[in-house]
Amino acid sequence: MLFDTGEKVQAFDLMPFAPDGSLQPCVTSFKEALQQEIIHYRELLSVACLNIRQRGEAITLTRLKVEFENLLRKENPEPQSVEDMTLVPRFRLYSNEEHDCGRISDRRYADARALAGKLERYLVIRERSDILPREFTTEMLVDFEKFCIDEYLYAEDPMYASLYPRDFARNSEWPKHRLQELSLQKVLLCFQAFWQDLVSFGEIEKSPYADYVSWMEPKKFKKYSEIHGDPLTLTMDEFQKVLNTPVPESLAPTRYAFILHCCLGCRGEDFKKLGFSNIAVSKEGIPYIYYTHVDNRHKGYESSIRVPIVRIAFDTLMRTQFDYFFGCYNAPYNKMIQKLLRFCGITRTVCLYNSRTGVTEEVPLCDAFCQSQIHLTHMDILHELETIRGIRGNCHTGPRTLEQMKELPLEEHFRRLNQAFCQKPFHVDENLNIIDGVPFQPHDPMVYREMPEKAYKGKTIPYIIEKISVLPAEGQAPEDCIEISYHPDLSAERPLYVCGDQFESYLAGVDQRLRIKVLYGLLLLRRLGSFDVPFIKQVKGSLYMLRTQLFGCTEAIYFYVNADSIVVLHGRRLKRSGQKAKTLPLEELEQLRWEHVIGKCVAKDYSTVVDGALGALGTQERESSWARACSCYVNQVLIETKEGLGLDKDSEPMKDEKGVIGHIGHRERTLPLDYLRRILKVFNCKAVVTRPLLETEWRPAK
Secondary structure (H helix, E strand, C coil), rough: CCCCCCCCCCCCCCCCCCCCEECCCCCCCCCHHHHHEEHHHHHHHHHHHHHHCCCCCCEEEEEEEEHHHHHHHHHCCCCCCCHHCCCHHHHHHHHHHHHCCCCCCHHHHHHHHHHHHHHHHHHHCCCCCCCCCCHHEEEEEEHHHHHHHHHHHHHCCCHHHHCCCCCCHHHHHHCCCCCCCCHHHHHHHHHHHHHHHHHHHCCCCCCCCCCCCCCCCCCCCCCCCEEECCCCCCCCHHHHHHCCCCEEEHHHHHHHHHHHHHHHHCCCHHHCCCCCCHECCCCHHHEEEEEEEEEEHHEEEEEEEECCCCHHHHHHHHHHCCCCCCCCCHHHHHHHHHHHHHHCCCEEEEEEEEECCEEEEEHHHHCCCCCCHHHHHHHHHHHHHHHCCCCCCCCCCCCCHHHHHCCCCHHHHHHHHHHHHHCCCCCCCCCCCCCEECCCCCCCEEEECCCCCCCCCCCCCCCCCEEECCCCCCCCCCCCEHHHHHCEEHHHHCEEEEEEEEEHHHCCCCCHHHHHHHHHHHHHHHHHCCCCCCCEEECCCCCCEEEECCCCEEEEEEEEECCCCCEEEEEEECCCCCCCCCCCCHHHHHHHHHHHHHHCCCCCEHEEEEEHCCCCCCCHHHHHHHHHHHHHHHHHHHHHHHHHHHHCCCCHHHHCCHHHHHCCCCCCCCCCCCHHHHHHHHHHHHEEECCCCCCHCCEEEE
């Protein structure tokens, strides 16, 4: 039979081929695309013949042409009309069109594609894969939202293994935890817009969102307003605390913007527009900033404002060159201000009215402060000079009040600002160079480089748990159970002395491993800037006790601080495994301490003994000993916390984290902070972590 495909080709192109479609002998030049098309048609003819044979029919030219056209039509289906498309292809087509015309961003397009995959799997599980958009109901919409939140349950079910294949390439795509409702709400925005546009296009008569009642928890929103009591502004003492608190580099831009904003007292919309073109210098050498505030709420009233620049604001703008950017909206700037105030310890409780809930609440000032209170802070700091802090009204706050201050002579206004913000006067020339005052420092000494969690080769930097506290059972766990404290402690290690012979004889009689751990504790004493840590206790007056635990035994080392030196007085075992703790008469220790102070008892230098056992300062052996010392006492604090909470390996909170809890013990390896976070979440605790450093390792940010 001679089969005609209906395709027309130039005769010259067909010359290299035989009638059966194969190449002629000795042919080297031909069109490869035409050869591939001929091979493809021959394969389709073979399949068509096989299908006819399997049906038990005779192969005729007519039947062969019909079967061939059916196979060809399956390979190249005719474009389906939009009205006949099922829900998932229609949603994908809509997402592609929206992305191609630029109506949605790449991020929103990626969310739409992920949502289309969830919708496809949902319809397969509910056995409604062929559903049309007009058949999708409100009940199915609610059921689909709940499916998206709990899809991890279906992914774990072996019944749906075909929908969630466990191959290495796609295993990371499947959900493994419950999805947060707030995250799902953001993704569903494109799904809601899809139904609204279908109604607008006339494809469906009614959207499933028409009768939709939201069942997800709304986003927590707080809008506070002042009531009678302490105003929602910083006092001068709190502002000085912001000035004198060292901050990491990540908070430096917020610190600069906040300080300059408070010193100028302008509104947020005016602050974002300021630049060096708004700065001028008077004949007396006083720098000031001038700008025009437009009040759109009062028929566009314009206020011409002039504010002298105090020294802390001048240093800030010279360091930053007005280079501040916190987004187009107020929320990012407000969030960074609250983070800065919390870091600086501005946690004074204020009583505020929440207009959303209609309830008066007591909240920390750092959580309620926003940039709208910066102008009021500026005015209240000025009002503190007149003891009228917190006064409100158009005559005392607002842009018009700043405008009225232009009536004061510039020197008088500059003097009042310096007095209110505790700054010294200075003068500059026309090029903003200081001609009278302390020289300008280009680098801020209150900003430092943050130390990373891990050092070279991925080793965790040694740290100490400075404070650990149990969270209330009914409270929610914080986002991060670890608060890292950065501050320099000492310029050099403290000298170590031993008063009397009792401590050396005691230390010689204990186990070797316990003796090493006691030496680790003495090494910590030499470098710690503060003894307010869980394993050190102030027992009486100036006496301290270093508590060391190992193998169920508790050892106590009594010492006191004499100027910059550590003087060890006594050592003894407080508790043996299975026995009660013993007490020690502290009067004897007080007498020994007093004899050393007045010179009756001579102390022996013990620093060389510690250096000989743990390595000299600056050597690799000493750094390794320092890491093991921190690790030993971190594990001790965690063991004591676990015992105090009454937790064991069979407790309900510890079942899911047995592997991580197993890292707690008498180990000398520094526990990674990721593991510590997981352990603290199991304990429902929060810890303050500090890294005791020497001043030689402290470097301000440059």
